[in-house]
Amino acid sequence: MSQSDSKSFWDTLPRPIIGLAPMDGYSDSAFRRVCKSVNPTIVTYTEFTSADGLHHGAEPLIKKLRFDPSEQPVIAQIFGKNTETFVTAAKICEDMGFTGIDINMGCPSKKVVKSEHGVALRRNPKLAFELINALATATSLPISIKTRLGWDDASDLIEFGLGAQNAGANMICVHARTYKEPYNVPAQWEPVYAMKEALSIPILGNGGIESMSDGISKLGNLDGFLIGQATFGNPWIFSDTGRPNQLKDRVGIMRQHATYLVESKGELVGCREIRKHLLCYTKGFDGAKAYRNRLCRVESLDEIYALLNEMEQLYTEINAS
Ligand SMILES: Cc1cc2nc3c(=O)[nH]c(=O)nc-3n(C[C@H](O)[C@H](O)[C@H](O)COP(=O)(O)O)c2cc1C
Numbered sequence: 001m002s003q004s005d006s007k008s009f010w011d012t013l014p015r016p017i018i019g020l021a022p023m024d025g026y027s028d029s030a031f032r033r034v035c036k037s038v039n040p041t042i043v044t045y046t047e048f049t050s051a052d053g054l055h056h057g058a059e060p061l062i063k064k065l066r067f068d069p070s071e072q073p074v075i076a077q078i079f080g081k082n083t084e085t086f087v088t089a090a091k092i093c094e095d096m097g098f099t100g101i102d103i104n105m106g107c108p109s110k111k112v113v114k115s116e117h118g119v120a121l122r123r124n125p126k127l128a129f130e131l132i133n134a135l136a137t138a139t140s141l142p143i144s145i146k147t148r149l150g151w152d153d154a155s156d157l158i159e160f161g162l163g164a165q166n167a168g169a170n171m172i173c174v175h176a177r178t179y180k181e182p183y184n185v186p187a188q189w190e191p192v193y194a195m196k197e198a199l200s201i202p203i204l205g206n207g208g209i210e211s212m213s214d215g216i217s218k219l220g221n222l223d224g225f226l227i228g229q230a231t232f233g234n235p236w237i238f239s240d241t242g243r244p245n246q247l248k249d250r251v252g253i254m255r256q257h258a259t260y261l262v263e264s265k266g267e268l269v270g271c272r273e274i275r276k277h278l279l280c281y282t283k284g285f286d287g288a289k290a291y292r293n294r295l296c297r298v299e300s301l302d303e304i305y306a307l308l309n310e311m312e313q314l315y316t317e318i319n320a321s
Contacts, residue, residue: 029260233277
């Protein structure tokens with residue numbers, strides 16, 4: 001692909017663009033693979049990854065960034081505030097075969113904000129635009145940013161968006177909440193629609209989407225949307241049919257998810273990390289409590305397979321009776 005072809009990635013994707021939002025502790029390779037198996041057309045993002053860490057050659061971070069080709073297009077999301085480390089990180093991501101690079105300008109965590117990374121860049125637009133510009137010129141990959149409406153309101157969203165666009169951003173995704181708002185308050189999409197009117201690059205919206213039809217109903221003039229928390233235990237959200245009602249029909253994906261996690265992170269870490277997902281998949285089922293107590297303690301893939309087989313059989317019998 002020529003440089004101009006890869007830079008136009010966001011412009012040429014079929015509309016609406018639909019993606020799995022970057023989520024630390026969730027949107028890892030295994031979950032991305034599972035979501036892609038449900039809908040191969042979605043875009044996926046890595047969890048946010050430290051540009052400084054990548055610059056200093058941190059092997060665990062590089063290992064964490066590895067992906068399976070089936071997850072493509074995968075966007076590597078990086079955070080930091082130093083142009084030099086951003087450029088090295090971008091080169092590493094380019095060499096690893098990512099489709100694009102996204103700069104995190106939305107993370108509200110205390111540690112991140114204190115280090116002047118993430119959403120803190122909204123209070124330092126000069127540096128934010130320098131980072132975008134440095135990446136836009138250093139790599140042939142498209143550069144996007146993911147940010148929020150603003151600090152405590154959306155009054156500077158358009159100005160910030162125009163600055164990012166002028167600095168070389170190829171796409172902006174806006175999480176339609178401010179820094180001050182927690183993840184569970186209703187998202188406000190109007191300022192994002194207004195931003196789209198003022199800019200020429202693609203704009204994605206994100207925040208509070210509960211289903212594909214909900215996403216489509218909120219799309220307005222935007223180019224697409226990312227779904228975050230509603231994907232927990234529900235990769236089927238990306239399908240036309242949605243999540244199966246019967247637990248027995250969810251087991252196949254649960255098995256697959258566990259297999260991918262153990263494959264990518266090893267049995268010890270994989271089993272520890274799959275527990276929270278297994279709980280999400282089984283939430284709200286009559287009689288699942290006893291299983292949930294066991295699912296949150298699993299220690300080997302064999303144990304997971306055995307439990308899932310048992311559940312599959314039990315819930316098939318319950319449905320047949
Ligand atoms: C557990 C968790 C981890 C997150 N990690 C990231 C991250 O690494 N990078 C990022 O840009 N946003 C991150 N987010 C924000 C999501 O990408 C998304 O913007 C937010 O959850 C709103 O979308 P939703 O209402 O569909 O969940 C995270 C959110 C959650 C709940």
